[in-house]
Amino acid sequence: MDVAMTSTTRTVCPACGEPVSGTDLYCENCGAELQSSAPATPALDTDTEPTIELHTGDPGAAAAVVPGPCRSCGGTVSADGYCETCGTKATKLRDHFTEQPAPWVAAVCDRGIRHSRNEDAVAIAADPEPGSRALLVVCDGVSSSLDSDVASLAAARAARDVLVAGQAQGMGTEASREAAVIARLNAAADAASDAVLANTSPDSPNPASCTFVATVLEAGLLVAGVVGDSRAYWFPDNAEAVALTVDDSWAAELIATGVPRHEAETGPQGHAITRWLGKDAPDHTPRTTTLRVAGPGWLMACSDGLWNYCSEAAPLADLVRQTAAANGGEPLATASALVDWANAQGGQDNITVALARL
Amino acid sequence: MAEFSATVYQNEFLPDGGTDVHAIVTVDCSGAGVAGQSGGGDVGEIIIVDTSGSMGADGVRAAAYAAQTAIDQILDGVWFAVISGNDRAQLAFPPSAEPVMVRMDPYTRQAAKDAVARFYADGGTAMGTWLRLAARVFATVPSLTQKHAILLTDGENQHESPEVLTETINAVTGQFQCDCRGVGVAWQVDEVRRIATALLGTVDIIPAPDQLAAEFQKLIRQAMSKGVATADLRVWAPQGAQVLFVRQVAPTVEDLTGRRTEVNALTGSYPTGSWGDESRDYHVAVRLAAKGIGQEQLAARVQLAIGDQVLAQGLVKALWSADEALTTRISPEVAHYTGQTELANAIQEGLAAKAVGDTATATTKLGRAVQLAAQTGNEEATSRLRKVVDIDDQDTGTVRLKRTVEKVDEMALDTASTKTTRVKK
Numbered sequence: 001m002d003v004a005m006t007s008t009t010r011t012v013c014p015a016c017g018e019p020v021s022g023t024d025l026y027c028e029n030c031g032a033e034l035q036s037s038a039p040a041t042p043a044l045d046t047d048t049e050p051t052i053e054l055h056t057g058d059p060g061a062a063a064a065v066v067p068g069p070c071r072s073c074g075g076t077v078s079a080d081g082y083c084e085t086c087g088t089k090a091t092k093l094r095d096h097f098t099e100q101p102a103p104w105v106a107a108v109c110d111r112g113i114r115h116s117r118n119e120d121a122v123a124i125a126a127d128p129e130p131g132s133r134a135l136l137v138v139c140d141g142v143s144s145s146l147d148s149d150v151a152s153l154a155a156a157r158a159a160r161d162v163l164v165a166g167q168a169q170g171m172g173t174e175a176s177r178e179a180a181v182i183a184r185l186n187a188a189a190d191a192a193s194d195a196v197l198a199n200t201s202p203d204s205p206n207p208a209s210c211t212f213v214a215t216v217l218e219a220g221l222l223v224a225g226v227v228g229d230s231r232a233y234w235f236p237d238n239a240e241a242v243a244l245t246v247d248d249s250w251a252a253e254l255i256a257t258g259v260p261r262h263e264a265e266t267g268p269q270g271h272a273i274t275r276w277l278g279k280d281a282p283d284h285t286p287r288t289t290t291l292r293v294a295g296p297g298w299l300m301a302c303s304d305g306l307w308n309y310c311s312e313a314a315p316l317a318d319l320v321r322q323t324a325a326a327n328g329g330e331p332l333a334t335a336s337a338l339v340d341w342a343n344a345q346g347g348q349d350n351i352t353v354a355l356a357r358l
Numbered sequence: 359m360a361e362f363s364a365t366v367y368q369n370e371f372l373p374d375g376g377t378d379v380h381a382i383v384t385v386d387c388s389g390a391g392v393a394g395q396s397g398g399g400d401v402g403e404i405i406i407v408d409t410s411g412s413m414g415a416d417g418v419r420a421a422a423y424a425a426q427t428a429i430d431q432i433l434d435g436v437w438f439a440v441i442s443g444n445d446r447a448q449l450a451f452p453p454s455a456e457p458v459m460v461r462m463d464p465y466t467r468q469a470a471k472d473a474v475a476r477f478y479a480d481g482g483t484a485m486g487t488w489l490r491l492a493a494r495v496f497a498t499v500p501s502l503t504q505k506h507a508i509l510l511t512d513g514e515n516q517h518e519s520p521e522v523l524t525e526t527i528n529a530v531t532g533q534f535q536c537d538c539r540g541v542g543v544a545w546q547v548d549e550v551r552r553i554a555t556a557l558l559g560t561v562d563i564i565p566a567p568d569q570l571a572a573e574f575q576k577l578i579r580q581a582m583s584k585g586v587a588t589a590d591l592r593v594w595a596p597q598g599a600q601v602l603f604v605r606q607v608a609p610t611v612e613d614l615t616g617r618r619t620e621v622n623a624l625t626g627s628y629p630t631g632s633w634g635d636e637s638r639d640y641h642v643a644v645r646l647a648a649k650g651i652g653q654e655q656l657a658a659r660v661q662l663a664i665g666d667q668v669l670a671q672g673l674v675k676a677l678w679s680a681d682e683a684l685t686t687r688i689s690p691e692v693a694h695y696t697g698q699t700e701l702a703n704a705i706q707e708g709l710a711a712k713a714v715g716d717t718a719t720a721t722t723k724l725g726r727a728v729q730l731a732a733q734t735g736n737e738e739a740t741s742r743l744r745k746v747v748d749i750d751d752q753d754t755g756t757v758r759l760k761r762t763v764e765k766v767d768e769m770a771l772d773t774a775s776t777k778t779t780r781v782k783k
Contacts, residue, residue, distance in 0.1 A: 073597070080659070080673060085624070087596030087646075087656035113652040347652070 071096070094118055094149060098332060102126035105134045106332035107354035110339045112305055113347030119143060120303045120350035121153035121210070123160035134217045134356040135163040136301040138230045139192065141350075142209040142276060151199040151208035155192035155277060159214055162188040178223065181216050182288050185225035188214055189286045193277045200279050209278025212286065213245060213301050217356060222293045225286030228273045229304055230352075233313060233320075236297035241317035244289045248275035265311055271304065295358035298324065305351030306342050320355075331355045360390040360586045360633065362662045364672035367691035370657075371677050371684040375648045378602065379657040381674040382691040382781075383640045387633045390585035394436055398587055399503025402437040402459060403578070404492050404534075405429070406509040410444040412544065413479045413512050420567030421510060421541070422477045424574040428508065429470050431578035436462045437502060439495050440470055443488035444481030445517040449495065450474060457494040482517035485509070485553065486526035493530040504587035504632055505534035508577050509553065510570070513544045523549070531556045535631045537577050539564050540773075543765040547772040555612060558631035563769045584632035586664065593642055594625040594659035600645040601658075604628055607695035608639035610776040611702045627663070639780070641695050642674060651680045694734055694781040701730040701739060705775035709746075709768060712759065721747075721759055729755030736779045742771040 070077055075085030082089055095111040095118045105126035111118035119141030127133040139156040141148025166184045192212055200207045211228025224232040224244035229252075232244040246252055250272040254264035264270060277284045293299075298320050310316045320334070323341065327333035335353040342351045368381035394401035405428050407421045425440060432438050437459040440451040451473040452460050460466050488509065496505045515523055536557035538550045541564045554561040564573050591614065595601050604626075606612040618626035630638070644657045658674035679685050708723030724747050731739040732752040740752070745767035747757040 080656075080671070082656035082659075082673070083596075085597050087599075089654045089656070113650055115652070347650075 094153075098336070099124050100332045102128050102130075102134075104130040104331060104358075105136075105354075105356045106335050107136070107138075107352065108332070108335040108339045109352045110305075110343070110347075110350065112350050113343055115143075115348075115350055117149050118350050119148040119152055119210075120305060120352040121149075121156040122301075122352045122354050123153075123156040124354050125160055125164045126356065131295055131358045132219065134299065135160055135214070136232070136299070136354040136356065137163070137188070137192075137212070137214045138301045138303055138352050138354055139213075139277070140211040140228065140230050140303040140305075140352070142211075142273075142278070146201070146204050146206050147199055147208045148210060151196045151278070152210040154195035154199050155210055155212065158191040158195035159188035159212065162191045163214065163216060174221075177218075177221060178290050181218065181221065181223045182225070182290075185214055185216065185223060185286050185288060189225065189227060189277070189284050193281070193284045196277050197279055204279075207279035209276045209281065211273065211303070212277050212284070214286070215244065215299060215301055215356075217293070217299060217358075220292055220294060222291045222299065223288055224291075224301075225288045227275050227277060227281075227284050227286050229271070230302065231304075231307055232299070232301045233316065234291060234293060234297060234299055235317040235320055236293070237295075237321070239297075241313040242291065243313045244291065246287070247273070248287075249273045261311060293358065297358050299356040299358060301352075301354040302338075303350060303352040305347075305349035306338060306353055308349060309342055309345040324357075329357065331357050360669075361388050362386065362589075362670035364660060364662060364670040366660070366672040366674055367689055368674060369684075369687050369689045369692070370675040371679045371681070371687070372648070373682070373685040374651055374678060374680060376678065376685065377645050377648050378643060379646060379674060379676045380641065380643045380689070380692045380696075381658070381660075381672075382607065382689070382695055383642060383660045383672045383674070384637060385591070385640065385662050385670060385672075386637045387586065388635050390583070390634045390636075392433065393504055393582045393584050393587075393632075394433065395585060400437055400499065400501040401433075401504045401587070402496050402499055402502040402506070402534075403432050403581060404439050404441060404459075404495060404505075404507040405574075406441045406443055406447075406488050406492060406507055407450075407474075407477065408444070408483065408511040408513070408541075409442040409477050409479055410481055410483045410513060411479050412483070415479060417512060417541070417567050418477045418479045420570050422474045424510070424570035425474045425477075426471045427571040428574040428578045429467055429474070431575055431582065432462050432467075433582050434462050434464075436582075437499050438462055438466075438470070440474055441488055441491055441495070442477055443483075443485065443491075443511075445484045445487070446481070447484075447487040447491035449491065450477070457491065457498050459495055459499050483511065483513045483515055484518035485511060485515050485549075486518050486523045489526050489530050489536075489553070492536075493533045496534050504584065506581045506584075506632070507534055507536045507557075508574065508581075509536055509538045509550075510541060510574075511538070511545050511550060512541045514546050515549055520549075523552075527553055527556045532629065535559050537561075537581075539570075539573060539577075540769075541565075541567055541570060543769055547769055551773070558629065560610065561773050563766065563773050565766045565770075580634070581632075583634040585635075586633035589630050589633055589662055589664050589669075591628045591630050591640060592621060592625055592659075592661040592663050592668070593628070594661070595644050596646065596656065597624060598647055599657070601626065602643035602645055603641070604643075605641045605695075605699065606630070606638055607641045607699060608637075608778045608780055611699050611778060612776070614640075625659075630662075639691075639695065641692070641699070644674065646676055649676075649678050651678050653678055691781050695778065697730050697734040698736065698778040701727055701734065701736065702775045702778075704730060705739070705743070705771060709772050709775075712746075712768075717759060721757060724759070725755035725757040727755075728752050728757050734779065738774065738777065738779070739771075742767070742774055746771055 070083035072088035073086040100106040139152040141152035213230035226245040229247035251264040537559040538554040614628040704727035712720035750756040
């Protein structure tokens with residue numbers, strides 16, 4: 001979750017004293033809820049929100065929304081929305097979902113601990129042949145806007161669908177293949193932006209907005225495109241980690257001027273982004289990076305809910321490699337474990353991890 | 359058909375590491391109808407009148423008149439009987455050597471009133487024998503689902519040991535409900551309250567015999583307006599949680615915690631007796647294992663059930679938050695009834711201390727009671743306390759015991775101690 005730099009009112013978080021925007025729903029520093037407006041029952045009960053159908057496996061097939069057993073103890077979930085054994089509130093599908101279109105590609109999207117809504121979204125696709133073709137899209141809803149949870153999911157899926165549709169096989173030279181993929185990433189960002197606008201009420205005071213990161217892997221060609229501060233990385237098993245994206249953020253601009261990363265990212269406005277998708281976005285053309293990759297290694301796209309706790313590429317690579325090793329190299333288990341790890345660090349933001357094993 | 363609803367009042371926000379969840383659950387009943395009309399079984403009513411020697415000719419005459427007034431209020435078709443009690447119990451009506459009940463009709467009504475007119479004062483007092491006979495009489499009509507008695511006494515339970523009375527109370531608990539009234543000032547509030555509390559009834563003082571008839575009329579009318587024969591409060595708490603207590607807090611304070619019977623491993627059932635169109639408040643406290651900030655779980659399901667059928671449910675929640683503005687808020691309902699419960703205890707403990715001559719404790723406790731009554735806006739309690747103590751400062755609870763106190767005022771304060779005022783919602 002990020003703060004678009006459009007707000008004018010500035011106050012401080014009542015929990016930690018850090019500056020916050022007047023329209024923020026949560027403090028970007030400590031995750032405290034800012035606009036609880038303190039009714040007897042706070043606006044936490046989002047059960048009445050329209051159900052969002054989630055894709056699993058085959059990107060075209062909608063999974064039925066069936067409340068499963070309790071995620072905490074495996075007990076039966078009552079009609080009142082709580083477990084009949086341990087009382088844990090049943091997780092809404094929007095709050096925690098996974099995708100695994102092929103055994104070698106998987107993603108987990110989770111609400112985290114501090115936030116009452118999951119405004120992160122993920123949509124992925126892959127061909128069955130390991131290492132052949134994978135498409136990862138992560139969008140992170142901006143918390144100062146309305147309906148960002150709906151908009152981010154619509155955006156991620158629209159982008160993924162554009163990427164799935166245009167396969168660039170047999171396009172001649174390497175350069176022309178790359179140009180074709182970049183053009184598709186641009187089209188995917190356009191589609192994502194349109195989806196955000198379609199989920200924004202015309203007279204909304206805080207129009208929905210989100211970040212965008214997408215990676216296209218096709219036959220050794222890897223292209224990543226970014227708007228905002230969601231990230232993509234390539235972690236080869238036997239070489240140094242590669243950050244495929246540079247954040248569109250105030251912190252990134254500070255880092256570019258020589259401010260140490262940790263200082264820039266934890267300072268005031270450390271999470272303020274300078275570009276996003278949405279009605280009030282000045283420009284949403286993704287900035288792209290291209291790489292020739294050969295396995296073995298991990299391709300990862302993630303939201304700041306993960307990298308907040310490990311921002312440097314090298315230690316993040318170590319974390320992913322260790323986590324993968326502990327989970328038998330299985331992508332879904334590894335992504336889940338990374339989400340669990342971020343929650344164990346505090347889970348102050350929504351967390352999304354998408355992985356492809358090459 | 360009666361309809362029940364349950365409404366929960368609580369602050370669900372717990373601080374980091376917080377474990378105890380308190381909630382007030384208001385249960386409303388509407389459309390209860392009148393006793394015996396729901397088709398769920400028959401209604402039985404027994405009038406138990408003290409005819410011991412201490413009642414005297416005038417007292418017994420007033421009690422007989424009150425019993426006749428009560429008989430007039432019992433609906434046709436209701437099974438009934440009248441017991442006269444002294445150091446042993448007799449079935450005054452129907453006239454029979456063996457326990458028996460009859461249905462109310464014009465003939466039995468007149469016959470019962472005639473029988474009651476023949477009461478005379480004699481013998482001692484052994485209330486346990488009256489209760490045992492009432493239980494045996496009720497047991498003769500297996501179709502009864504709603505069994506209610508009113509018990510009138512005027513004196514101490516002298517002809518029976520406290521142990522025997524306790525045994526009897528335990529033996530008859532759950533078999534019928536009983537509202538108890540003491541006439542005059544020679545009876546023991548604690549003793550009679552034990553009976554009423556166990557038998558899901560009320561206790562009160564009737565200062566003079568000429569007030570008996572009006573009270574009996576009111577009690578029977580109330581009993582006849584209870585269209586729901588019997589209902590239970592059920593409390594579910596999650597695995598590993600501990601139900602700290604379950605209390606009725608309005609209209610009176612009654613601790614239900616010890617009356618739990620198990621429905622299943624996680625759910626306890628607490629008897630609440632019969633219901634008319636009325637509203638009762640319950641205070642439920644549950645201790646949970648603390649969870650992480652931002653996590654939510656259910657602390658309790660509080661249900662109103664008739665038999666196996668759950669008719670209303672309130673959800674008590676727990677939500678751990680780092681926001682002190684949320685976690686430090688105290689539910690006004692919980693605060694109000696916590697104060698009212700402490701008020702009842704302070705009055706009872708203060709009067710008990712006063713009775714054994716412990717002036718210091720009595721002054722402290724009754725001072726605290728004055729303070730709590732003022733804080734919770736219980737003006738009735740304040741005015742009753744005023745008859746027992748001189749109030750120097752009600753905000754600090756500074757009081758002096760009155761030198762001379764009317765016994766009747768002290769007993770009225772005692773019997774009314776559990777009556778609570780509703781919180782303003």
